[in-house]
Amino acid sequence: MITDTNDLIAFNQDWMKKYTGQSQLVLKPKTTEQVSKILAYCNEKKLAVVPQGGNTGLVGGSVPVFDEIVISTASMNNIRSFDESSGIFKVDAGVILEAADTFLAEKGHIFPLDLGAKGSCFVGGNVATNAGGLRLLRYGSLHGSVLGLEVVLADGTVMDSMHSLRKDNTGYDLKQLFIGSEGSLGIITGVSILCPARPKxxxxxxxxxxxxxxxxxxxxxxxxxxxxxxxxxxxxxxxxxxxxxxxxxxxxxxxxxxxxxxxxxxxxxxxxxxxxxxxxxxxxxxxxxxxxxxxxxxxxxxxxxxxxxxxxxxxxxxxxxxxxEASQQFGGVYKYDVSLPLDSMYSLVEAVQERLKKLNLSSTEDESKPVYEAVGYGHIGDGNLHLNVAVREYNKEVEKALEPFVYEFVSKHHGSISAEHGLGFQKKNYIGYSKSKVEIRMIKDIKNHYDPNGILNPYKYI
Amino acid sequence: MITDTNDLIAFNQDWMKKYTGQSQLVLKPKTTEQVSKILAYCNEKKLAVVPQGGNTGLVGGSVPVFDEIVISTASMNNIRSFDESSGIFKVDAGVILEAADTFLAEKGHIFPLDLGAKGSCFVGGNVATNAGGLRLLRYGSLHGSVLGLEVVLADGTVMDSMHSLRKDNTGYDLKQLFIGSEGSLGIITGVSILCPARPKxxxxxxxxxxxxxxxxxxxxxxxxxxxxxxxxxxxxxxxxxxxxxxxxxxxxxxxxxxxxxxxxxxxxxxxxxxxxxxxxxxxxxxxxxxxxxxxxxxxxxxxxxxxxxxxxxxxxxxxxxxxxEASQQFGGVYKYDVSLPLDSMYSLVEAVQERLKKLNLSSTEDESKPVYEAVGYGHIGDGNLHLNVAVREYNKEVEKALEPFVYEFVSKHHGSISAEHGLGFQKKNYIGYSKSKVEIRMIKDIKNHYDPNGILNPYKYI
CATH class of the missing domain: 3.30.70.2190 (Alpha-Beta Plaits)
Incomplete structure (x- = not known):
């Protein structure tokens, strides 16, 4: 339990220093049972919680908006098992991605996900946010490689689906709902995942x-x-x-x-x-x-x-x-992470650069301008562009220049306004640019069904 | 619309001739809108329906149990689009798998699924049953390769999620619920799927x-x-x-x-x-x-x-x-399709052979015995065994010898009682051997939420 003001800072603020909450309480359970008891209590008392992994998210999804209780999985970091003949790996949610991959490397296997934040992010958070990263082109998405999950639901119920089977067609594939749910449906406490042979x-x-x-x-x-x-x-x-x-x-x-x-x-x-x-x-x-x-x-x-x-x-x-990290060196960064058809992908970067120039907001030399430069990079193989607007300060005028401009561009080209970063706090209000009314209604239905008191990661996602 | 008694037979009976319904009406809509109107009407009047694709299923999931109305997707068989630069392929649910793959072959691509029934089964049915087949080892499961679906829900609502993005983290991945739902949550009318380059x-x-x-x-x-x-x-x-x-x-x-x-x-x-x-x-x-x-x-x-x-x-x-097909040549076959840990996989076949011998039910020579032989084969790479019990006749005594024996064996070894064939009618009552009470409750919740009148493929699945 953390209540000391200084110690709380790291849990209240995201790594871009863009989103800061006011939580007075961080809990670090060590077991699934403890998570279950915490949630059962919070649900009964209608206390809002924010599940937090490595806190490396880019859309403000992992920090409190107000004074929600932070439930950190940092103390749940055991490797549960690894089966060499099948490559099936079971870990606690709080295992750091790099630690998982280092363990697997010794066994001649590889974690089917890799991303820049690997030294800090947690496997549970990766699954909760459906992280994409650098190896998706080869190993596919987590919807394909995750075989099972252990999840604590809002009311404290433990859904133990830590299966270790490549194939199982007995009922709806429930775990899929939690992959990419960003802590809004339950807290992932365990992950079972298929890890391929490490390339020689x-x-x-x-x-x-x-x-x-x-x-x-x-x-x-x-x-x-x-x-x-x-x-x-x-x-x-x-x-x-x-x-x-x-x-x-x-x-x-x-x-x-x-x-x-x-x-x-x-x-x-x-x-x-x-x-x-x-x-x-x-x-x-x-x-x-x-x-x-x-x-x-x-x-x-x-x-x-x-x-x-x-x-x-x-x-x-x-x-x-x-x-x-380089995009942050002048003070801050506005990050967009979109899916677009390959041929129109880079034109978004050009359009944004032009717009910022025209509005006289951007210059690499003139330090009085809020924007340093907009840059583009990303995963061509996945149709996924990262647009980083490096700024000297976070600024309302820049925000107004960028949004909804970027989202409208993406929507016009039938892309996704969040390819891999998720919705979190930043994009909660923009889901309509990527999803239809029917889909949004169905998503809300599911949220309301599993978390009727709305205690899980409120003010975000949907 | 088919109402002629002779023409109805093919829709009432599965290909193993094991399950036979009494439907008096088959509808073959040509458009998603027609499917929507049919379901809206049936839902209002509380008329039960059975969605049917190529009717190649092995668990009695695609034929009526009583007199349910059959909704066949056979007349929805257009290829909607193919994008060569991304490999994204969009088809109507009623396109035959082999036709889809032949089309793709000409473009230098491959359908990421292959199975014995490819000449008759439909792509929509493949997705609805989460078919595994022969290429799963290489291309992964449909949960990874399907990018979008068009689904008509029980009340006629069309969920248009025919996305063509490899990555999209905006909200719960709703389509996943329908992959492997065996027509119990909605009728799949369109499929968007990523098709890799065809190996040279x-x-x-x-x-x-x-x-x-x-x-x-x-x-x-x-x-x-x-x-x-x-x-x-x-x-x-x-x-x-x-x-x-x-x-x-x-x-x-x-x-x-x-x-x-x-x-x-x-x-x-x-x-x-x-x-x-x-x-x-x-x-x-x-x-x-x-x-x-x-x-x-x-x-x-x-x-x-x-x-x-x-x-x-x-x-x-x-x-x-x-x-x-060979397993059927003496009159019939009891088929089991299970996931098991690799090392104990074949011991199920040996245990069944021994049991049938001991009960004096099995002989390749003596034609008075109901069972010819139990054989085993399957996808080692996926941990998936097929156990076929070739019989001279369908027989209660044989059934009692096999069930729940097979399911208990699988459950004891933490396997799945249905790796790829699904639950259908055959395994509806056995889901407890593979799923926990919490999981079963959650599955029932979802079913009741999306199909409150229970019109979609009743008496099956859950």
């Missing part, structure tokens, strides 16, 4: 391209020629790399130090980070080599570097994974 | 093995060494192959004709059919060759044949896919 050979290519059209062409070729070994295909625009360069303070993979000894600034309009994972190194190398020959030959790609050694791999990944 | 190279190995332990060992090696190109790993016991040999009347792939000119009888205790699918023929061939050298070298496998040509591939598959 991993390659990364970091490429420079001259247009967004070339990025798309490069993806089509990669999907066809690298097919079963393609495990990530990420794109980054120039501005995102320039931001990262300022923050990482190392030489960009496609730059040399210039004559003055200063790192050059990344200059290609677009970059691609492409990963292959397979079982046979020579085959993977040959496939990648042939692919690179093809895309460099027809000038889809104009520059590139390839890496196979673990340290180099990690360094290359920082130029993709470091963008999130 | 396909190989099949058909292997003979001396024990079930060797089958497991062979699978572990295949998963590790063939890894990303392994697309099916099926096992069949000797008795299943002898049944198939009687029915197919061709030479078994691991037999030669003997001196009398008669086909020899398959003699290895176990057989494995293993498929690889990849993008680069030479690499796949080399991987398979190295794998075979290893498993033949250490005597995991004692005999085998490899095939790469389309006709040979199909022939080899018939020895796996033909077992279902």
């Amino acid at each position: 050979s991993v390659n990364i290519a970091f490429l420079g391209l001259e247009s967004y059209e070339k990025v798309q062409k490069c993806f089509q070729t990669a999907r066809s020629d690298l097919c079963e070994i393609l495990s990530a295909f990420e794109f980054m625009d120039r501005d995102s790399q320039q931001l990262a360069a300022k923050s990482l303070k190392t030489t960009h993979p496609l730059c040399q130090e210039d004559e003055t000894g200063v790192d050059s600034v990344p200059e290609y309009p677009f970059y691609v980070l492409l990963e292959t994972s397979g079982s046979t190194k020579e085959h993977d190398d040959e496939k990648l080599e042939n692919f690179l020959e093809k895309v460099m030959g027809d000038e889809t790609v104009v520059d590139g570097t390839v890496s196979q050694d673990e340290t180099q791999l990690r360094t290359l990944w920082t130029w993709r994974e470091g963008i999130a | 190279s396909v190989n099949i190995a058909f292997l003979g093995l001396e024990s079930y332990e060797k089958v497991q060992k062979c699978f572990q090696t295949a998963r590790s060494d063939l890894c990303e190109i392994l697309s099916a790993f099926e096992f069949m016991d000797r008795d299943s192959q002898q049944l198939a040999a009687k029915s197919l009347k061709t030479t078994h792939p691991l037999c030669q004709e003997d001196e009398t000119g008669v086909d020899s009888v398959p003699e290895y205790p176990f057989y494995v059919l293993l498929e690889t699918s990849g993008s680069t023929k030479e690499h796949d061939d080399e991987k398979l060759e190295n794998f075979l050298e290893k498993v033949m070298g250490d005597e995991t496998v004692v005999d085998g044949t490899v095939s790469q040509d389309e006709t040979q591939l199909r022939t080899l598959w018939t020895w796996r896919e033909g077992i279902a």
